[in-house]
Amino acid sequence: MQQLYAVVPRRLMMLLMVGLAAAMLPQCGKEKPQSYVDLKDYVVNLADPGGNRFLKVKMKMIVESDQVANEFSANGAKISDEIITFLSTKKVEELISPLGKKVLKRQLMDLLNEKVLKAGDVQDIFFTDFVIQ
Numbered sequence: 001m002q003q004l005y006a007v008v009p010r011r012l013m014m015l016l017m018v019g020l021a022a023a024m025l026p027q028c029g030k031e032k033p034q035s036y037v038d039l040k041d042y043v044v045n046l047a048d049p050g051g052n053r054f055l056k057v058k059m060k061m062i063v064e065s066d067q068v069a070n071e072f073s074a075n076g077a078k079i080s081d082e083i084i085t086f087l088s089t090k091k092v093e094e095l096i097s098p099l100g101k102k103v104l105k106r107q108l109m110d111l112l113n114e115k116v117l118k119a120g121d122v123q124d125i126f127f128t129d130f131v132i133q
Contacts, residue, residue: 034123035069037061041129042080044088046095053092058129059108064120071119079116086111092132101127 039059046053063069072079086108094100105125113121 037072056131060126061122062124068120
């Protein structure tokens with residue numbers, strides 16, 4: 001008798017898990033449509049002592065939708081100002097490592113998503129050019 005009680009809960013649990021997985025399946029296949037936004041080159045002086053170091057960066061962003069991409073076009077000056085102001089606060093040692101670049105991507109996404117964009121979010125950033133001199 002005890003074996004029967006041990007088997008029933010396992011079978012019931014398996015049925016519940018299969019049912020839950022089946023219910024979630026339609027959501028898994030639906031990815032949100034994405035758009036790409038190419039940004040112009042940014043050249044900024046870095047915040048290093050002496051002020052003779054600069055960063056040249058070009059980015060491509062994945063955004064949630066065409067509406068967000070259109071927002072980049074409509075607010076180009078404000079977006080550029082935010083990016084330039086933010087990048088010019090960085091020092092070489094913050095940006096030189098791969099980890100530093102990942103942190104910079106996250107910070108830029110947070111900046112744009114929280115301060116500028118209203119129609120949706122930046123989902124990812126790709127550096128297509130990144131030169132520190």
